[in-house]
Amino acid sequence: xxxxxxxxxxxTEELADLRAMTRTFLEREMVPHEERWDEQQQVDRDFWRKxxxxxxxxxxxxxxxxxxxxTFAHEAVIIEEQGYVYDTAWANSVHSTxxxxxxxxxxxxxxxxxxxxxxxxxxxxxxxxxxxxxxxSDLQAIATRAVRDGDEYVVNGAKTFISNGTHADLxxxxxxxxxxxxxxxxxxxxxxxxDLPGYQRGRALKKLGTxxxxxRELFFEDMRVPAANILGGEEGYGMRHLxxxxxxxxxxxxxxxxxxxxxxxxxxxxYAKQRKAFGKTLLEQQNTRFVLAECVADAFATRTMxxxxxxxxxxxxxxxxxxxxxxxxxxxxxxKVVDRCLQLFGGYGFMWEYPIARMYAxxxxxxxxxxxxxxxxxxxxxxx
Numbered sequence: 001x002x003x004x005x006x007x008x009x010x011x012t013e014e015l016a017d018l019r020a021m022t023r024t025f026l027e028r029e030m031v032p033h034e035e036r037w038d039e040q041q042q043v044d045r046d047f048w049r050k051x052x053x054x055x056x057x058x059x060x061x062x063x064x065x066x067x068x069x070x071t072f073a074h075e076a077v078i079i080e081e082q083g084y085v086y087d088t089a090w091a092n093s094v095h096s097t098x099x100x101x102x103x104x105x106x107x108x109x110x111x112x113x114x115x116x117x118x119x120x121x122x123x124x125x126x127x128x129x130x131x132x133x134x135x136x137s138d139l140q141a142i143a144t145r146a147v148r149d150g151d152e153y154v155v156n157g158a159k160t161f162i163s164n165g166t167h168a169d170l171x172x173x174x175x176x177x178x179x180x181x182x183x184x185x186x187x188x189x190x191x192x193x194x195d196l197p198g199y200q201r202g203r204a205l206k207k208l209g210t211x212x213x214x215x216r217e218l219f220f221e222d223m224r225v226p227a228a229n230i231l232g233g234e235e236g237y238g239m240r241h242l243x244x245x246x247x248x249x250x251x252x253x254x255x256x257x258x259x260x261x262x263x264x265x266x267x268x269x270x271y272a273k274q275r276k277a278f279g280k281t282l283l284e285q286q287n288t289r290f291v292l293a294e295c296v297a298d299a300f301a302t303r304t305m306x307x308x309x310x311x312x313x314x315x316x317x318x319x320x321x322x323x324x325x326x327x328x329x330x331x332x333x334x335x336k337v338v339d340r341c342l343q344l345f346g347g348y349g350f351m352w353e354y355p356i357a358r359m360y361a362x363x364x365x366x367x368x369x370x371x372x373x374x375x376x377x378x379x380x381x382x383x384x
Contacts, residue, residue, distance in 0.1 A: 052122025089212025
């Protein structure tokens with residue numbers, strides 16, 4: 001099959017070794033616990049420490065700050081291997097690929113040295129709190145406020161849909177520190193959450209999919225955070241930091257979507273070879289063959305687009321429009337391919353014990369977070 005014969009242009013021998021090591025680790029430490037994680041709505045806290053010991057956390061953060069010294073390609077390998085075992089519970093991409101890079105790119109030297117080694121070891125888990133109950137993709141409408149009071153900020157407000165909301169020891173808050181309209185008054189404020197007065201975790205959110213992922217509401221009531229915890233040391237740069245980090249976030253989502261397409265196709269092919277109907281295997285039925293041929297083509301097109309964006313990102317050339325296009329195209333394809341593959345399973349595709357059912361439920365949010373696909377298309381259109 002063309003998907004098996006294809007070699008990613010950004011792969012190296014070092015990355016192949018990382019892939020093998022990651023696969024072994026996930027099969028040993030993740031796969032046996034996936035069902036339990038779904039039920040408890042979070043991975044085990046100790047899993048983060050094990051991943052840190054294995055060197056899988058912050059693998060693209062410079063070694064001088066405790067990271068692995070790798071590139072986005074190293075992150076992509078880990079994301080892919082997680083997808084190949086059908087897991088969406090472990091929000092490492094939020095921790096390592098997204099939030100850690102806010103510190104690496106925009107933090108002061110003191111902030112980098114204080115927090116990044118703890119993130120790389122798994123001593124700390126991190127998240128970012130953008131979305132509010134009344135504010136989704138429109139970040140300029142954020143209402144959570146941080147008011148300066150001497151050497152501290154007093155924070156009041158609420159956030160929702162926050163990944164790693166239970167385990168996060170370090171939470172980056174998108175807050176309004178000024179009265180300027182829109183995004184001009186936004187800053188990123190870092191809260192060390194352990195025993196922090198005024199920091200309240202709300203309910204664990206019951207979701208359509210990604211059941212094992214730790215997702216909560218957060219509330220802040222007169223919460224005091226040191227003024228030194230403003231990311232980068234200056235107010236008013238929040239929107240600039242967010243816009244600078246979003247291309248990598250969207251490419252991260254696209255990588256996961258491409259993997260899901262491939263994994264769904266392989267599941268469907270294996271099932272079609274075994275399942276019989278009307279005296280033939282499903283794979284011998286013309287409609288099944290045509291459906292799978294189309295799904296392979298869609299998965300391959302998604303893969304090659306995402307790989308091109310990875311190469312451009314590694315060269316520092318991936319812009320907002322390119323990342324946005326990869327995000328909306330790949331996640332649209334993920335939903336299309338997984339749906340068509342599930343149909344081939346018949347009634348079994350609707351059973352939660354089958355990975356294809358969980359993949360179907362997990363796919364839907366991909367078109368929403370990281371910026372809705374409608375906004376992604378608008379961003380691409382603006383570049384025309």
